[in-house]
Amino acid sequence: MMHVILRNFFLFLSKNQILNRGARKWGLKLGASQVVAGETISKAMNAVRGLNEKGLVCTVDHLGEFVKTEEEAAVSTEYCIRTLNAIAKTGVNCNLSLKLTQLGLDVEPQLCYENMKAILSTAKKHDIFVRIDMEDYSHCQQTIDILEKLRREYDGLVGTAIQAYLYRAIDDVKKLKGVNLRLVKGAYRELPEVAFQKKDEIDDNYLKIIKQHLRSGSYTAVATHDHQIIEKVKDFCREEKIAKTQFEFQMLYGFRTDLQEQIAKEGYTMRIYVPYGKDWYGYFMRRLAERPQNVSFALRGFFSK
Numbered sequence: 001m002m003h004v005i006l007r008n009f010f011l012f013l014s015k016n017q018i019l020n021r022g023a024r025k026w027g028l029k030l031g032a033s034q035v036v037a038g039e040t041i042s043k044a045m046n047a048v049r050g051l052n053e054k055g056l057v058c059t060v061d062h063l064g065e066f067v068k069t070e071e072e073a074a075v076s077t078e079y080c081i082r083t084l085n086a087i088a089k090t091g092v093n094c095n096l097s098l099k100l101t102q103l104g105l106d107v108e109p110q111l112c113y114e115n116m117k118a119i120l121s122t123a124k125k126h127d128i129f130v131r132i133d134m135e136d137y138s139h140c141q142q143t144i145d146i147l148e149k150l151r152r153e154y155d156g157l158v159g160t161a162i163q164a165y166l167y168r169a170i171d172d173v174k175k176l177k178g179v180n181l182r183l184v185k186g187a188y189r190e191l192p193e194v195a196f197q198k199k200d201e202i203d204d205n206y207l208k209i210i211k212q213h214l215r216s217g218s219y220t221a222v223a224t225h226d227h228q229i230i231e232k233v234k235d236f237c238r239e240e241k242i243a244k245t246q247f248e249f250q251m252l253y254g255f256r257t258d259l260q261e262q263i264a265k266e267g268y269t270m271r272i273y274v275p276y277g278k279d280w281y282g283y284f285m286r287r288l289a290e291r292p293q294n295v296s297f298a299l300r301g302f303f304s305k
């Protein structure tokens with residue numbers, strides 16, 4: 001019960017634009033520096049280099065929230081392109097993650113599509129994969145529609161994420177056979193009309209979509225900190241003789257770092273999602289919502305600054 005109250009509280013805070021604007025000015029506060037690599041591209045590249053040295057590969061994300069104008073979308077697009085160029089220049093083992101609302105999805109879907117094309121043409125030049133994060137339910141179908149359009153020109157270079165808490169997830173995974181998908185439990189607050197609410201139902205559906213995508217021969221990124229799910233996926237792949245090259249595990253920067261390294265040492269691809277930028281507030285609140293124990297990050301950060 002307390003968990004649900006805290007989850008809803010932090011998800012509510014994550015949408016507060018005034019606090020978001022304030023947080024941009026504070027710098028990385030409240031312990032956010034433990035889960036955000038820094039405010040600049042060079043800080044992000046340093047973090048990625050350090051992770052690569054430990055046998056971990058990465059995906060880097062320039063944080064951005066509440067993009068409401070064409071100009072703001074252009075700035076975000078430019079950041080994505082600069083990030084791709086920095087990855088290529090530094091030679092780190094890393095790809096790019098982004099959100100379509102950052103690129104203007106709420107301003108005009110066609111503008112967002114054009115911005116994605118500009119990013120993917122740079123990604124193609126450097127041969128760097130681009131992952132579209134999945135946002136809340138109201139953007140789900142638009143995200144899949146844009147992905148399908150982009151695949152006509154950039155198949156293999158672009159993928160998205162599917163959220164197991166959505167009833168539609170299994171159908172989406174079937175339709176997206178052959179696409180490199182990141183499979184997650186889901187981070188937003190969704191209504192019972194569209195999403196499972198109970199943890200055991202979400203976990204069951206999560207394993208179901210993972211198995212479905214793996215069995216179809218498609219590349220699968222299993223993004224979770226849940227060691228029980230991870231063990232079940234390893235067992236399943238051993239039993240079904242699915243090669244380690246057909247899937248990877250993913251975790252967020254700063255979470256379960258021992259487990260991250262252990263999985264890499266076992267010979268699995270372990271990719272770390274490395275967020276950076278001034279817009280850390282919404283990302284950080286969503287992480288607190290997922291796991292209220294993470295509040296200890298915030299308290300430590302609060303008292304140590």
Ligand code: FDA
Nearest residue numbers: 133134161184185186187223224225226250251252273290
């Ligand atoms: P969950 O939070 O359900 O935890 C399950 C169990 O794992 C816990 O009970 C505990 O035993 C253990 N555990 C979890 N965290 C732990 C910790 N820090 N320390 C110790 N034990 C821990 N969401 C989305 O909607 N769209 C997206 O695009 C993405 N992208 C994304 C990328 C990556 C790389 C990750 C890892 C996650 C996302 N997510 C996401 C977020 C995702 O949907 C989900 O909200 C979080 O990963 C939390 O769920 P988990 O599966 O990690 O386990």
